[in-house]
Amino acid sequence: MRGGTDISADFRQQQKPFYTPGYKSGFYREQNNRDEETNIDFLLKYVNNRMVGTRLAFNAAFGGNNMSRSVYRSQITLDKLGEPGVYNSSNTPTGETSRPYQWRSKKVVNSFYGFISASWDDTYFLDLTARNDWSSTLGRGNWSFFYPSVSASVLLDKTLNLQDVAPQVNMLKLRASWANVGNDTSPYSLTDAYTASSTYPGGYTYPTNCSNYYIKPENVESWEGGIETMFFMNRFGFDVAFYNSSTTNQIVNAVTDLMTGASSKKINAGEIRNRGIEIALHAVPVRSRDFTWSIDINWSRNWNKLVSLEDGWDIRTPYEQTKNLIGNYGRILSYIGEEMNIIYGRGYERAPEGATYVDADGNTVNCAGMKIITESTGYPVMTTDNIRLGKVNPTWRGGLGTTLRYRDCTLGLNFTAQMGGHAYSFTNAILAYQGKLENSLPGRNDGLVVEGVNVSTDAEGNTVYKLNRTPTEQINKYYTTYFARDNAEENVFKTDFLKLKEMRLDYTLPRKVCRKLKVLQGAAIGAYATNVFCISDFPQFDPEAGNIVGTNIYSGIEIGAMPMTRTYGFNLKLSF
Numbered sequence: 001m002r003g004g005t006d007i008s009a010d011f012r013q014q015q016k017p018f019y020t021p022g023y024k025s026g027f028y029r030e031q032n033n034r035d036e037e038t039n040i041d042f043l044l045k046y047v048n049n050r051m052v053g054t055r056l057a058f059n060a061a062f063g064g065n066n067m068s069r070s071v072y073r074s075q076i077t078l079d080k081l082g083e084p085g086v087y088n089s090s091n092t093p094t095g096e097t098s099r100p101y102q103w104r105s106k107k108v109v110n111s112f113y114g115f116i117s118a119s120w121d122d123t124y125f126l127d128l129t130a131r132n133d134w135s136s137t138l139g140r141g142n143w144s145f146f147y148p149s150v151s152a153s154v155l156l157d158k159t160l161n162l163q164d165v166a167p168q169v170n171m172l173k174l175r176a177s178w179a180n181v182g183n184d185t186s187p188y189s190l191t192d193a194y195t196a197s198s199t200y201p202g203g204y205t206y207p208t209n210c211s212n213y214y215i216k217p218e219n220v221e222s223w224e225g226g227i228e229t230m231f232f233m234n235r236f237g238f239d240v241a242f243y244n245s246s247t248t249n250q251i252v253n254a255v256t257d258l259m260t261g262a263s264s265k266k267i268n269a270g271e272i273r274n275r276g277i278e279i280a281l282h283a284v285p286v287r288s289r290d291f292t293w294s295i296d297i298n299w300s301r302n303w304n305k306l307v308s309l310e311d312g313w314d315i316r317t318p319y320e321q322t323k324n325l326i327g328n329y330g331r332i333l334s335y336i337g338e339e340m341n342i343i344y345g346r347g348y349e350r351a352p353e354g355a356t357y358v359d360a361d362g363n364t365v366n367c368a369g370m371k372i373i374t375e376s377t378g379y380p381v382m383t384t385d386n387i388r389l390g391k392v393n394p395t396w397r398g399g400l401g402t403t404l405r406y407r408d409c410t411l412g413l414n415f416t417a418q419m420g421g422h423a424y425s426f427t428n429a430i431l432a433y434q435g436k437l438e439n440s441l442p443g444r445n446d447g448l449v450v451e452g453v454n455v456s457t458d459a460e461g462n463t464v465y466k467l468n469r470t471p472t473e474q475i476n477k478y479y480t481t482y483f484a485r486d487n488a489e490e491n492v493f494k495t496d497f498l499k500l501k502e503m504r505l506d507y508t509l510p511r512k513v514c515r516k517l518k519v520l521q522g523a524a525i526g527a528y529a530t531n532v533f534c535i536s537d538f539p540q541f542d543p544e545a546g547n548i549v550g551t552n553i554y555s556g557i558e559i560g561a562m563p564m565t566r567t568y569g570f571n572l573k574l575s576f
Contacts, residue, residue, distance in 0.1 A: 003040040009033065018084045021434045021480075026081035030089060032074040040066045055121050062114040068106070075101040105187040108136040123158045127151045135184035138217060145184075145217040151177035171230040171237070176223070183218040185251045189266055190215070209253055210265040216249045218268075235284040245274040246307075254309075255320050269319070270308030272340065277301055292405045299398040306334045330424065330488035331386060332556050341392035341556055343422055345488020348372070349381040351453055357465040367465050371452030378470035380450055380482060389492045392556030395420025399501075408510055414502040418543075421495040426559040428493075428539050429485035437539075440479050447471035448478065495543040497536035504528035522575040530567040 009032075016027035043063035051058055077099040082091045092098055113131035130148045137143075153175035156162070162169045190213045194204040226241035249268040256265050278300040286293040309319055318333035330345035349372040356364050372381040400415045431437045442448055450472065453465045472478040483490055506526035514520045536543045542564040 001040075001042040003038070005036065005038045008035045013087065015087045018081070023079075025093070026078075026084060028078040028081060028087045028089070028091065030076055032072075034072040035070070037067065037069045039068075057119045057122075059117040060115070062112075064113070065109075065111045067109045067111070069108075071103075071105045073101075073103040077101070106136075107187045109184070110134045121158075123155045125153045133182060133184070135217070137184045137187050137189060138215065139190050139213045142214070142216050143184075145182035145219075147180045147182045147219075149177065149179035149181075151175065151179075168231055169229070170232075170234050171228070173228040174226075175228070176225045178223045179221075181220045181222075183220070183251075185215060185217075185266075189251075206261075208263040210256075210262045212266040215251060215266055216268050218247065218250050220245060220247045222246070230282075235287065237282045239278075239280040241278045243274075243276055243278070247272040247274075252319070267310050270310060270313070271306075272304065273307050274302055274304045276303060290407050292403075294403045296401040297399070299396060301396040302393065304340050304393060306336050306338065306340050308336060330486070332392065332424075339391060339393070343389045343392060343424060343488070343492055343556060344386040345389055345424075345492070346383050346385075346486060347387050347389060347489030349383055351455070351465060355453075355463075355465050357453055357467055359467065365467075367453045367467075371450065372455055373450055373452040373468040373470065375454040375456070375468070375470055378448075378450060378468070378472040379478060380452060382482075382487065387489075389489055390422025390494070391420070392423065393421055394418040394495065408508045410506045410508075412502070412504045412506075413500065415499065416501045417496075417498045419496045422492055422556070423495050423538070423543070424488060424492050424557050425539060425541070426485060426491070426557060427541065427561065428558075429483065429487075429491040431540070432483035432490075433480055433485070435479065440483065443472065443475045443478070448475055450478075493538045493543075495536070495538055497534055497538065497543045499534045500532040502528065502530050503532050520574060520576060522573075524573045525570065526572075527570045528568070531564055532566065534564060 012031040012033070014027070014029040014031075016023045018024065018026045020026070041063060043061055046058075046060045048059075049057040076089045078089065078092055078096075079099070080093050080096050081087075082093040082096075089098060111131060111133045113129070115127065115129040117125075117127045119125045128148070128150050130146070132144065132146045134144050138145075153173055155171065155173055157169055157172040160172075162172060189211055192207050192211045194206060222243060222245035224241055224243040226239065228237070228239045230237035248271050250272055252267060252269050253264040254267050254269075256262055279298065281297040282294070284292065284294045306319065313336070315336045318331075318335045320331050320333050330343070332341055333344050334340040334342065351367045351370050351372060353368045355366075355368050355370075357367050359365050373379070374381060397416075397418045399417070402413050404411045428437070432440055448471060449469060452468045454468050454470070456464050456466075458464050481487075485491060504526055505528075506524055509520075509523040511522070514522055534542070540563070541558060541561040
């Protein structure tokens, strides 16, 4: 039996000086956050590896867990400052008040679980698990949910006697598994409660997100099959896995018509399906007494699909995870029968396929895809309807790790990469709108001619294109209009990247040296660095920030991400 408590606390400040766009009198906010989680566990085990002689090994266990999680948030906001440059909660102008905010939540989950593991002749393996949770965040009749799993594997190299027939095969394993996993929801999602205003006489307000007392636990049913091999004295091997996952009763906030009096409602969505493949390769191209070079490569691809939503949902109506978060003209939508999480929003009108113009030398130039520019003002023309701007989910992810060992020195490198995803950068939109990024520098002093084409109609009714040469009327209007968050196209970026995630160099003291010292059994010293470099077109921040899903961060939207941090360190290991 064991117990433990994890506590984290942090203090945050947000400061805006006088005359910041939108905050003429400045702005200040401070937050206190505290998270606490306590776990109490017990576990009973039975182990017998000598059944039926030594051919059958049997293990079983039964346990329980009590998890209690508490979250506390305290915040105070000053929409105006009394004195410039003074950032504290008491610096309010005369006649103004600060806006306090407090929020607490608590969640308790009680669980019982067990597993059985058996093997025969170290060749056939079977594992069974089962767990039941009782969650405080679900209503009566739904707060208990059970989820089992089963997995099996067989070593074909032993059953087929490959060590005699094909000695170059060191291992050949076939495996399959099935699992059912349940999940609850966030605290206080069952009933609605009025919220008191922080100012007098504000009264009480009803929540804009409708709760649902009858919400059911999520359920994920998945299966996986794979094959694992090793060849040539374990110098080459691969692991290939295929999986299929079906999520039903997923708990989501679905956007509703504002005529209902609410902006969203909590529902159990229908079915979301994920299918994919994962491949891992291991190779040791060079192995000698003094030098070894090993390589590990992994690659994965996932295909997802929104199969259905709640009963009665109009197939023409998309599901969206949030509303108005990226302005009035940007959405992350999922249509039934299609891939999920597609970014739609306003963008630039562009010349169609086949469009051309004649340059100053009389040459015909293809201008398909170029921005349409209003000739009289020099401003681009925006689309009136939302257009597809990209998909959130990457097409594939991969990694490469390599280790080079020469005698007692070891160098390790780990690379990660992904391709095919997109994300909306809310931070980029705000900083560009306020003129705090380099992309707002062009044209500040001598005006800006936006690259694109003007469009007109000749006397015969034909559409005519020509290269734009009109400077923008007002450079400040251009940047505040076309770099604002409502222009989704200007703020949607690819999340493709290549990272050197970690690099480390270790030196192990030779054993003969340790023996001479007599006191030491072993010693090693190492140095390492993380996030050594990142190649990406995603601006300012870590491109993976656009794929984080958390309490206030939505997949496909980067909001106030922390800058990527590079870490340097060293370690010393001594054994006596």
